[in-house]
Amino acid sequence: MDKRFVSIWFRYFATDWFSLRQPELKKRPLVLRMPSHGRMIVTAINAEAERNGLKRGMVLADARALVPALEVLDDEPDKISRVLTKLGEWCIRFTPFVALDSTDGLFFDATGCAHLWGSEEKYLSDIIQKIMARGYSVKAAMADTPGAAWAIARYEKKSGVTPPGQHIDALLPLPPQALRLEQETVERLHKLGLHQIKQFIRLPRTAMRKRFGPPFLQQLDKAIGQEMEMLEPIQPVEPYQERLPCLEPIVTAVSIEMALKQLLEKLCLRLQQEQKGLRTAVLKGYRVDGKIEQISIATSRPSHHVPHLFKLFEIKISSMEPALGIELFVLEAPKVEDHLPQQEKMWEAVGGLNDLRLSELVDRLANKIGADRIHRYLPAEHHWPERSYQSTDSLQKEPDADWRTDVIRPVQLLPSPLRIEVTAPIPDYPPLLFRHNGKVHSIVKADGPERIEQEWWLQQGQHRDYYRVEDEEGHRYWLFRLGHYHEETYTWFLHGYFA
Amino acid sequence: MIPLKKIDIFNQLQSEILKLQGFKSASQMALGAGLGVIEKAFPNATFPLGAIHEFISQESEDVAATRGFLAGLLASLMRNDGTAIWISSQRTIFPPALKNFGLSPDRFLFLDLSKERDVLWAMEEALKCAALTTVIGEMREISFTASRRLQLAVEQSKVTGFILRNNAARLGTTACVSRWKVSSLPSEAVDGLPGIGFPQWRVELQRVRNGQPGVWNLQWRKNCLVHISGYDQASSIAYPAKQAG
Numbered sequence: 001m002d003k004r005f006v007s008i009w010f011r012y013f014a015t016d017w018f019s020l021r022q023p024e025l026k027k028r029p030l031v032l033r034m035p036s037h038g039r040m041i042v043t044a045i046n047a048e049a050e051r052n053g054l055k056r057g058m059v060l061a062d063a064r065a066l067v068p069a070l071e072v073l074d075d076e077p078d079k080i081s082r083v084l085t086k087l088g089e090w091c092i093r094f095t096p097f098v099a100l101d102s103t104d105g106l107f108f109d110a111t112g113c114a115h116l117w118g119s120e121e122k123y124l125s126d127i128i129q130k131i132m133a134r135g136y137s138v139k140a141a142m143a144d145t146p147g148a149a150w151a152i153a154r155y156e157k158k159s160g161v162t163p164p165g166q167h168i169d170a171l172l173p174l175p176p177q178a179l180r181l182e183q184e185t186v187e188r189l190h191k192l193g194l195h196q197i198k199q200f201i202r203l204p205r206t207a208m209r210k211r212f213g214p215p216f217l218q219q220l221d222k223a224i225g226q227e228m229e230m231l232e233p234i235q236p237v238e239p240y241q242e243r244l245p246c247l248e249p250i251v252t253a254v255s256i257e258m259a260l261k262q263l264l265e266k267l268c269l270r271l272q273q274e275q276k277g278l279r280t281a282v283l284k285g286y287r288v289d290g291k292i293e294q295i296s297i298a299t300s301r302p303s304h305h306v307p308h309l310f311k312l313f314e315i316k317i318s319s320m321e322p323a324l325g326i327e328l329f330v331l332e333a334p335k336v337e338d339h340l341p342q343q344e345k346m347w348e349a350v351g352g353l354n355d356l357r358l359s360e361l362v363d364r365l366a367n368k369i370g371a372d373r374i375h376r377y378l379p380a381e382h383h384w385p386e387r388s389y390q391s392t393d394s395l396q397k398e399p400d401a402d403w404r405t406d407v408i409r410p411v412q413l414l415p416s417p418l419r420i421e422v423t424a425p426i427p428d429y430p431p432l433l434f435r436h437n438g439k440v441h442s443i444v445k446a447d448g449p450e451r452i453e454q455e456w457w458l459q460q461g462q463h464r465d466y467y468r469v470e471d472e473e474g475h476r477y478w479l480f481r482l483g484h485y486h487e488e489t490y491t492w493f494l495h496g497y498f499a
Numbered sequence: 500m501i502p503l504k505k506i507d508i509f510n511q512l513q514s515e516i517l518k519l520q521g522f523k524s525a526s527q528m529a530l531g532a533g534l535g536v537i538e539k540a541f542p543n544a545t546f547p548l549g550a551i552h553e554f555i556s557q558e559s560e561d562v563a564a565t566r567g568f569l570a571g572l573l574a575s576l577m578r579n580d581g582t583a584i585w586i587s588s589q590r591t592i593f594p595p596a597l598k599n600f601g602l603s604p605d606r607f608l609f610l611d612l613s614k615e616r617d618v619l620w621a622m623e624e625a626l627k628c629a630a631l632t633t634v635i636g637e638m639r640e641i642s643f644t645a646s647r648r649l650q651l652a653v654e655q656s657k658v659t660g661f662i663l664r665n666n667a668a669r670l671g672t673t674a675c676v677s678r679w680k681v682s683s684l685p686s687e688a689v690d691g692l693p694g695i696g697f698p699q700w701r702v703e704l705q706r707v708r709n710g711q712p713g714v715w716n717l718q719w720r721k722n723c724l725v726h727i728s729g730y731d732q733a734s735s736i737a738y739p740a741k742q743a744g
Contacts, residue, residue, distance in 0.1 A: 352580045353606065355630035365610065365621055375609040377594045389594050389604070399605050403598040411566040412559070413593035445686065447694040470695050474685035475560035496593065497559055499567020499683070499698050499719070 002164055006095075006108040006124065007149035008131070009139045013104045014080045015046035018073055020135045029067050032075035033060050043075045047137065077103070087134075089236040094127055099231035105153075107146050107231050114142075120161045128159055143167040146231060147223030151178035168224050172198035179219045185212050240278065240333035242266045249288050249325020256285070256317050256326070261310060263331035268304040277302025277339030283313060285326035293320045298371070299363045300395065302339035308360045312367050353395050362395065379403045383452050385413065385495070407450070408468065410478045410496030417493035420479070424492075427485035430467040434479065436494055441471040449481075468498065517542050517709060534572070536726045537702070537717075541677075542709040548576070549657035551649050553641075553675040555664045555705075556682075562665050564683040564700050566592055568717070569661060570600035571724050573633060576659060577602060581632030584625045586610040586618050588637065601722045619645055626652040626660050637663045646673035678706040684716060687727075699727065 010016070014032055019025040029049035031042045040060035052067045064070055081103060088098045088106055097109035110123070117123035124142050131138045140159045141152035148167035153159065155178040162170045171178070174197050176189040189212075194200045200208065201220070209217055221227035242263045250256060260283060271277060279302055285293040295316040303309060320326075352358075366374055371393070378399045380390040388404070422431035430446035448467030454460065462483040470476045476498035483490040503511075538544050556565045577583060583606065585592065590611050594604040612618050615638050622636040626649055641662060653660055662675065670678075684699040697720045704712050718725045 352582055352630075355582075357628055357630035358582060361625060361628040361630070362608070364624060369610070369612060369617060369621065373611050375611065376605065376607070377609070378605050379595065385593075385595075395608075403595060403604055405598055408599055409596040410563070410593060411570065411596045412563045412591040413596075414591070445688075445693070445695050468695050470686055472685075473560075474683045474699070476563070476683065476686065476695065476698065497563030498695075499563050499570070499700070 002111075002144060004110045004114065004120070004142060004144065004164070005146045005149045006110045006127065006140055006142045007101065007146060007153040008091075008106040008108070008127070009150075009153045010084075010104050010106075011137050011139060012044070012046045012050075013084065013136060014044035014075065015049075016136045017080060017083055019046065025071055028071050029054065029069065030071040030073065031060070031063055032073050034075040034077075043077075085234060087131075087136075088234045091127075091131075092234070092236065094123075097231070097233045099233050101150070105150070107149070109231065109233075110142065124159065124161055143170065145223060145225040146229045147180065147219070148225070150180065151223060154178065168201075171223060172196065172201065176200075179216075179223050181216060181219055185216055188212065240267060240271070240276075240336050242331045244329040244331075246327050246329070249322075249327050250285075250329075251322045251325050253317055253320075256320060256322070256329075257310075257314070259329045260313055260317070260331070261306070263329060264306050264309055264313075267331055267333060268306050268309070271304035271333070271336070271339070275338060275340055276336045277304045278309070278333035279335040279337055280333065281309065281313075282332045282334065284330045284332070285320055285322065286328040286330070287322065287326055288324045291323075293322070293326065295320060297363075297367055300359050300366065300371075302337040303360075303363075304339060305356075305360070308363070311360075312363055315364075315368055359395055382455065384455055385409065385452070387455070387458070408498070410476075411499045412497040413478075414495055417480070417495045420492050420494045422479070422492040424481075424485075428465075430469055431479065431492065434469075434477075434492065434494070441473075441475070441477070443469045444472050445470040452480075466495070513709075514543075534724060537704065537713070537715055540704055540707055540711045540713050547676050548659045549653050550676040551646065551653060551660040551662060551674070553646075553662045553664065553673055553678045555667060555670060555678065555680050557666060561680075561682050562591070562663075564698075565663060565679075565681040567600070567698060567719065568679075568681045568700050568702060568724075569635070569663070570597055570602060571719050574601040574722065577606065577632050582606050582608070582630065583633045583635065584608045584610060584621075584631060586612065586621050586625065586634070586636045588612050588615055588618055590637075600719070615639060619649075622660065622662075623648055623652050626658050627656050629656040629658065631656075631658050633659045633661065635661045635663065637665070639664060639667055640669065641673060643672055643674060646675055650674040676708045677704060677710070679703065680705055687718060 015030050018032070019030065027048065029052050030046040031049050031054060032044040033040045034043045042054065042056060042058045042060055042063050045054050045056060049067065054063050054066060060072065084100060084103065088100055091098045091106060091108065095108045095110050095113045099107040101107050114120040114123040117126055120142055124140055128138055128140050139153050141149045141156065141162065143149040143152055143162040144164055144167045148162065148171055151174050152162060152170055155174045175195060176197060177186045178197065189200070205217060218227060222229045244259050244263050246259070250259065278299065280296060280298045282294055282296040287293060295313065297309065297312040297316070362374060375391050376395065377389040378392050378397065379401050380388055381401050382388050418436070420434045420436050422434040424431040428449060430448055431443060433440055433442040446467050446469040449465040451463055451465050453463045464480040464482055466478060466480045468476065469479055477494060478496035478498060479492060480495055481490055481492050534546055538546055541547060554565045554569065556562045573583065585607055590609060594607065597604045597607065610621055612621060618636055618638050622634055625631060625634040641664065649660055680703040682701050684701050686696040686698050688694070688696040697718050699716060699718045701714065702717050703714045706712060716727050718727050
């Protein structure tokens with residue numbers, strides 16, 4: 001069977017996408033900009049802007065001079081290419097083989113598809129209609145080769161089907177740039193007066209190779225069908241989802257557990273085969289009365305370990321209300337990450353922080369009490385006591401700095417310093433006694449002061465002069481004086497207890 | 500056959516009972532907790548690992564002393580590769596201070612829970628996890644049943660658990676192997692130098708299953724616990740030298 005290809009050209013793809021989100025932009029001239037070599041370059045325009053004489057690749061200032069009422073937005077090429085891929089996946093309804101064509105087009109391998117729509121004309125007009133309905137302006141062409149379809153879609157006035165075998169005739173009146181040539185080659189062709197393909201298509205090949213190089217011939221061959229063009233089809237990722245319909249509506253927790261176990265085993269088998277692990281999972285129960293009951297879990301590292309995931313779900317099963325019964329269970333894993341098998345250990349030792357059992361325990365705890373309640377701390381390079389450590393949510397992260405050992409810090413630090421009354425003899429001396437909770441502590445031994453300055457780039461305030469003191473009962477405290485002694489405003493605080 | 504003496508029979512039976520109760524003999528348990536003389540108070544003269552220990556305290560100052568002694572204990576328990584979970588409803592421990600006792604604060608996970616009931620649940624879950632070295636739980640009250648549950652959890656996993664009870668209203672019977680009370684003593688100055696010296700604690704082993712309770716004065720010195728018989732109350736205040744200019 002002869003091959004048939006469709007080329008889809010989204011004329012204003014990026015701007016269409018922006019105007020879909022902000023419909024008021026549709027009627028106004030809109031361009032997208034991106035910095036390039038220290039200037040702002042117009043990377044995409046909409047139909048209105050094109051009517052006003054703007055072009056892609058212009059400097060933004062020039063465009064503004066031409067059209068003062070210009071709407072300008074920042075271009076997001078990554079986002080746009082993701083949207084195009086998504087649209088390509090959606091187009092799999094027309095043909096199983098959809099490929100991306102740079103940033104503004106799609107190729108369909110439509111061989112043997114069109115008869116399902118009745119004829120090729122109906123097929124193509126359905127494609128155009130459906131895509132237009134999504135809000136994108138589009139031109140499309142169908143021909144025997146991707147190259148010819150591409151040329152006709154972009155350089156013919158109207159979208160249309162070129163009947164089998166006639167694509168070369170259709171190419172003849174088109175300009176040379178329709179062959180997807182390099183800019184330099186196109187310019188040289190025009191300079192030589194070759195403004196249409198028919199003017200050079202019959203020239204001797206050796207002469208053409210000499211003048212325009214092998215890539216030129218290759219592109220020409222691709223368009224006329226002498227050379228196969230390789231297209232890379234979009235392969236959508238199948239969602240990680242398992243379904244379990246039930247013959248009888250399910251009402252008991254035990255049966256929910258059984259259903260969950262079955263689903264988990266199926267899902268985990270697939271994850272294991274693809275060397276993936278799930279980070280989040282949702283179990284949905286579709287009830288007889290139309291409501292959906294759902295419970296979800298999250299793991300701290302990718303996992304496809306059935307007993308562990310089951311344990312995480314188990315706690316939450318009681319929150320599902322089956323009411324009259326659940327007739328369909330769906331288990332989804334919206335977030336999946338790579339999970340490469342690790343080399344097995346010869347013996348099971350207490351593995352420290354990398355131990356899988358520990359991360360499974362953390363998952364179980366986080367599942368019940370919330371991940372924000374679990375803290376692991378790493379040293380932070382700050383002298384200010386409250387900032388001398390930082391929280392991390394990773395179990396594996398190694399500290400970048402060492403914990404300080406040169407200073408003695410209290411075992412217990414009060415959440416906020418407590419104001420105390422003291423009697424201190426002279427500046428820079430530790431207090432003689434202090435009053436705390438109605439009790440007078442007379443100080444027998446003391447060390448200090450250790451001055452800790454406020455980190456002005458983080459917070460404004462006075463410095464602290466810390467003293468380690470011991471009272472007559474042998475209790476050890478960490479006191480500090482805020483500010484200089486000679487200032488009127490200084491105050492004393494209790495900040496912690498030493499062991 | 501020579502008839503065994505009564506005392507020998509007693510000893511033999513006692514060691515068999517200990518074995519049944521899960522206490523290992525000293526030779527099996529190479530790891531000493533670095534307690535020195537105190538270890539003699541325990542059955543087989545070994546600090547029981549894979550068990551629950553209870554610490555009681557009344558005031559904030561005693562709480563700090565208890566944390567200090569416990570940190571000293573943990574240092575030899577955790578060595579370099581151990582991991583610990585510290586569960587509390589009102590956490591006051593200052594993570595960087597653990598380094599002063601030879602512990603790596605980044606090998607600790609701190610769980611801050613709002614209810615005591617959650618602390619108990621989390622502690623039981625954590626004690627079942629054999630990947631941990633130790634689990635520390637701070638709670639005010641614990642019933643015998645709850646402590647029994649914890650004890651059953653550690654018998655499987657061999658994790659050592661510590662319960663820190665502050666301001667407990669009722670000190671009932673628990674299934675813990677020991678009950679400790681630590682209070683601070685005046686520090687000992689280094690070679691008569693002024694200022695605060697090595698921290699000292701009075702450690703009371705109030706109850707110990709199959710062991711001998713006792714009271715000791717201990718000092719934390721150069722990253723280990725040192726037993727001291729007495730102490731001299733040197734009173735001196737370190738005054739900073741007046742800086743010139």
